[in-house]
Amino acid sequence: xxxxxxxxxxxxxxxxxxxxxxxxxxxxxxxxRKQQTLGIxxxxxSGKSVTSLAIMGLHKQARLSxxxxxxxxxxxxxxxxxxxxxxxxxxxxxxxxxxxxxxPFYTVGNQIIEAYQIHHAVSxxxxxxxxxxxxxxxxxxxxxxxxxxxxxxFSGGMRQRAMIAMALSCDPELLIxxxxxxxxxxxxxxxxLDLIRDLQRDFHTAVILITHDLGVVSEIADEILVMYxxxxxxxxxxxxxxxxxxxxxxxxxxxxLPRLDxxxxxxxxxxxxxxxxxxxxxxxxPFHPRCPYAELNGERSYTSVPALKASESGHxxxxxxxVETRHQLWETDIKPKLEGP
Amino acid sequence: MARFLxxxxxxxxxxxxxxxxxxxxxxxxxxxxxxxxxxxxxxQYVGKDPSQAEIEATKEKLxxxxxxxxxxxxxxxxxxxxxxxSFGPDTEYCPPPCFGYSFKTQRPVxxxxxxxxxxxxxxxxxxxxxxxxxxxxIGVLSALKKGTIFDRFAMVIALAGVSLPIFFTGxxxxxxxxxxxxxxxxxxxxxxxxxxxxxxxxxxLAFLYAALYARLTRAGMLETMTEDYIRTARAxxxxxRKVVTRHALRATLTPILTIFGLDxxxxxxxxxxxxxxxxxxxxxxxxxxxxxxxxxxxxxxVTMLAAFFVVVASLVVDLLYAVAxxxxxx
Numbered sequence: 257x258x259x260x261x262x263x264x265x266x267x268x269x270x271x272x273x274x275x276x277x278x279x280x281x282x283x284x285x286x287x288x289r290k291q292q293t294l295g296i297x298x299x300x301x302s303g304k305s306v307t308s309l310a311i312m313g314l315h316k317q318a319r320l321s322x323x324x325x326x327x328x329x330x331x332x333x334x335x336x337x338x339x340x341x342x343x344x345x346x347x348x349x350x351x352x353x354x355x356x357x358x359x360p361f362y363t364v365g366n367q368i369i370e371a372y373q374i375h376h377a378v379s380x381x382x383x384x385x386x387x388x389x390x391x392x393x394x395x396x397x398x399x400x401x402x403x404x405x406x407x408x409x410f411s412g413g414m415r416q417r418a419m420i421a422m423a424l425s426c427d428p429e430l431l432i433x434x435x436x437x438x439x440x441x442x443x444x445x446x447x448x449l450d451l452i453r454d455l456q457r458d459f460h461t462a463v464i465l466i467t468h469d470l471g472v473v474s475e476i477a478d479e480i481l482v483m484y485x486x487x488x489x490x491x492x493x494x495x496x497x498x499x500x501x502x503x504x505x506x507x508x509x510x511x512x513l514p515r516l517d518x519x520x521x522x523x524x525x526x527x528x529x530x531x532x533x534x535x536x537x538x539x540x541x542p543f544h545p546r547c548p549y550a551e552l553n554g555e556r557s558y559t560s561v562p563a564l565k566a567s568e569s570g571h572x573x574x575x576x577x578x579v580e581t582r583h584q585l586w587e588t589d590i591k592p593k594l595e596g597p
Numbered sequence: 598m599a600r601f602l603x604x605x606x607x608x609x610x611x612x613x614x615x616x617x618x619x620x621x622x623x624x625x626x627x628x629x630x631x632x633x634x635x636x637x638x639x640x641q642y643v644g645k646d647p648s649q650a651e652i653e654a655t656k657e658k659l660x661x662x663x664x665x666x667x668x669x670x671x672x673x674x675x676x677x678x679x680x681x682x683s684f685g686p687d688t689e690y691c692p693p694p695c696f697g698y699s700f701k702t703q704r705p706v707x708x709x710x711x712x713x714x715x716x717x718x719x720x721x722x723x724x725x726x727x728x729x730x731x732x733x734x735i736g737v738l739s740a741l742k743k744g745t746i747f748d749r750f751a752m753v754i755a756l757a758g759v760s761l762p763i764f765f766t767g768x769x770x771x772x773x774x775x776x777x778x779x780x781x782x783x784x785x786x787x788x789x790x791x792x793x794x795x796x797x798x799x800x801x802l803a804f805l806y807a808a809l810y811a812r813l814t815r816a817g818m819l820e821t822m823t824e825d826y827i828r829t830a831r832a833x834x835x836x837x838r839k840v841v842t843r844h845a846l847r848a849t850l851t852p853i854l855t856i857f858g859l860d861x862x863x864x865x866x867x868x869x870x871x872x873x874x875x876x877x878x879x880x881x882x883x884x885x886x887x888x889x890x891x892x893x894x895x896x897x898x899v900t901m902l903a904a905f906f907v908v909v910a911s912l913v914v915d916l917l918y919a920v921a922x923x924x925x926x927x
Contacts, residue, residue, distance in 0.1 A: 314831055344834030356825040360924055361847055370843075371833040406923045422833070 259328075260287035261462050262311070262430060267322035269303070269310050269486075276535040280306040282486035283322075285564075288479075290429065293456065293463040295473030295494070297509065298483035299531045304466045307483075308432045311464075312349055313339035326430065345375040347430040348423035353439045354415035358407040364391070365403030368422045375426045390421035393458075394451060413444035420451065424459055431456070432464045437472060449475050470509050474498060482506050485532050485542040488564055492571040502573045502582040504547050507590045515594075525593060541576060549577060549585065601927035605915070609908040616904040617897060618669070624893045625665050635661055641891060642700045659700055672697060672897070696901075697894035706898040710883060716781050717879035720871060721864035723795055724802040729857060732807035736814025737846065743819065751811060758808025767801045767874035779875050798875045802868060806860065810853065817849040824848070851921045855914050862910020866903025 269281040281303040288294045296304045309315055311324055313331060324331040326347065331339055351357040358367060368387035369380060376383070384403070391399035394417040407415055416436060423431060433452060437445035453476045456463050467473055473480055473494070480497045482490040482505065490503040501507055511525025529546040532538050540558035544550040550557040553576040564574040567582070575582060628638070639656040640647050647655075656662040660671065674680055675695035681688050682698060691697070696706040735755070739748040771778060775797055782790040821827065822845055830844045831837075867881030876882075880899060887895030919925045 312832055314828065340831075340834050340836065342834070343832055349832045351825060351829065353825060357829045359826040359830070359844055359848070361851070361922060363923075370835070374834050408924050419829075422829075 261290045261327060262288040263325040265323040267307065267310060267324060269306050269315065270319045271317060278534045279537060280486055280534055281310065284488055286481050286488065286491065288462050288464065290462050291460050292478045293465060293476050295477030295480040296464060296466045296483060297468065297470055297473055297480060299468060301531050301534065302483040303486040304483055305434050308349065308434050308464060308466055311432065312343055312347060344371055345426045346428055347432065348428040349432040349434065350419045350423050350436050352435040354412065354419045355407060357419060358415065360407060363404050363406055364410065364418045368425050371422050372425045386425065390425050391418065394421040412440050413447060416440060416448050417451065420455065424455060427459060429461060431461045434466045452476065471513055485537055486534060487542065487574065489543065489574045490572065496571050500586060502567055502586065503575050504549055505543050510594055552577060552581065598927050605912050609912065612908055613901055613904055617901055620897050620900045621669050624896060696898035699895050700892045701890045706894045710898050710902060713878055713880050713883050715783060716877055717865060717867060717881065719784060719791065719795055720798055720802065720868055720877060720879060721861060723799040725861050727799055727803035728806035728810055732810025733814045736811040737818055739811065739815040740818035741841065755808040755811045758804045763801060763805060763870040764874050766804060767871065770797050770801055781877050798871050798877060802871045813853055814849060817852065818845060821845045821849045854921060855918060858910045858914030862907040865906040867899065
């Protein structure tokens with residue numbers, strides 16, 4: 257499969273605030289190959305969106321360090337205007353709330369035409385034809401009519417389709433979808449995910465799908481990265497992560513998913529506590545205050561930060577627990593609870 | 598659209614009727630409650646030491662002897678259809694819209710009022726052009742350079758502009774730049790003289806509003822720049838300049854348009870302080886004089902003209918808003 261198309265190494269994104277330095281992303285590394293889909297999963301404030309905006313070069317006030325190589329070019333050291341030229345053309349992004357993400361005063365077509373004309377010196381007539389074409393490809397009926405509608409005249413799902421049409425209008429090689437289905441109805445969610453998967457095949461796009469919902473990534477991600485407090489805690493292929501997850505935080509996320517095959521009266525397995533403050537990240541393993549197995553490691557839990565290490569080929573975990581203990585806990589303690597009686 | 602217009606026009610007429618009623622009531626009923634008699638009111642328009650016979654004659658001439666409701670009816674009839682006034686042996690026809698004869702000057706109100714409209718229009722429109730351009734540009738620059746020296750300096754000046762009253766800034770500017778005062782010259786007779794005489798009043802009035810608009814624009818712009826669609830525009834790879842002009846400014850200016858229209862409507866009804874400070878013979882001056890003279894027909898005329906301008910301005914603003922913001926359907 258060759259070199260990775262996107263390679264993020266030791267990325268740190270920090271914001272200086274009046275209360276102190278916020279370490280939103282703290283040493284994150286991952287790779288993404290062409291046409292692959294990476295799911296980034298984590299709670300609010302785990303650094304998922306900050307990471308994606310860092311790749312897009314959309315942080316104005318942040319301190320960035322590390323390396324983001326997109327097709328061999330380092331985005332962190334690149335001049336802002338050069339990154340701007342890549343935005344929309346080489347990498348595109350869609351957002352959580354498609355209504356607020358589109359300008360209310362311009363027609364949907366107008367906004368797609370604008371996106372296309374930024375990177376292509378074509379007449380408005382040609383760009384408009386392309387916009388209609390794109391709207392058709394994302395499954396909007398009668399696109400030649402709807403192209404002149406305003407965003408408020410579209411339904412939620414249609415708006416997200418239009419956003420996808422806009423993002424893909426310049427045929428980007430990387431599409432970042434930041435919680436693309438969170439604001440939508442459940443029935444529409446599945447349609448949008450199917451659409452992203454189909455278009456990814458047609459456009460040969462690499463996709464980063466950011467979500468807090470493991471159910472969403474399970475549908476389309478090849479690889480999954482679980483983030484906690486600005487760090488990667490587990491990274492594995494989708495199959496491995498769902499069949500033998502090793503990090504207690506991932507277990508917690510899996511346990512929080514409602515399932516149809518358990519008794520309705522059963523409580524979901526919750527992760528106790530709240531996500532940590534990114535100004536005062538807990539010492540040692542950032543997850544230790546919420547980890548039910550922290551005592552098994554004694555002092556190490558709160559004195560040293562666990563490194564992201566391979567437990568098997570392609571499966572990286574940042575946990576102090578010995579691999580055998582993790583396997584044993586999963587088999588005996590967690591898996592039976594998730595699968596129900 | 599047509600339904601909207603009909604509804605709004607009907608509402609405008611109703612508003613004007615209510616305005617006239619309230620003005621009428623304030624003029625007649627409030628002093629009456631405080632103990633003023635009709636004779637005392639009439640006596641003010643006769644001269645020094647009036648005799649009872651003169652008072653009676655004045656009462657009859659001005660119609661003050663009739664019940665208030667009848668006087669009001671005649672007033673309305675005059676506006677709609679014109680009315681006749683009898684001065685002893687002579688009768689004079691006052692064509693619609695007839696706001697009656699001034700108690701003091703014994704002249705019909707409407708032509709005098711119309712004469713003053715160009716002065717106020719010249720003042721208001723000239724000042725509006727200046728304040729819109731300067732206020733909005735300073736506001737936008739301040740927002741984009743938030744926290745810089747420019748922003749701080751501009752906002753201090755703006756605070757001064759909002760706080761300093763016109764009669765202070767106006768008199769100061771007169772003393773500094775034009776100690777001889779200004780004289781209004783109609784545009785049609787001498788465009789250059791018109792502009793040079795109005796320059797100080799324009800700047801004085803515009804300073805106040807530009808300060809207000811700079812602060813409004815800055816606040817609106819800062820808020821707009823955090824909107825999701827601005828992030829989308831940047832994510833497309835749009836140049837920052839275009840993000841600001843095409844996306845942010847468009848959204849920021851739309852609500853300011855509303856305020857602008859209403860401000861102009863209000864000013865057309867008389868820029869009272871500015872006209873007084875610079876002795877401009879506009880509608881505002883007329884209003885002050887009418888109130889000082891307790892001249893009901895004049896007060897009524899100027900009140901209704903001012904209300905008319907506000908009503909028209911808000912109608913125009915609503916129509917423009919529907920054009921500017923596609924989410925608004927009339």
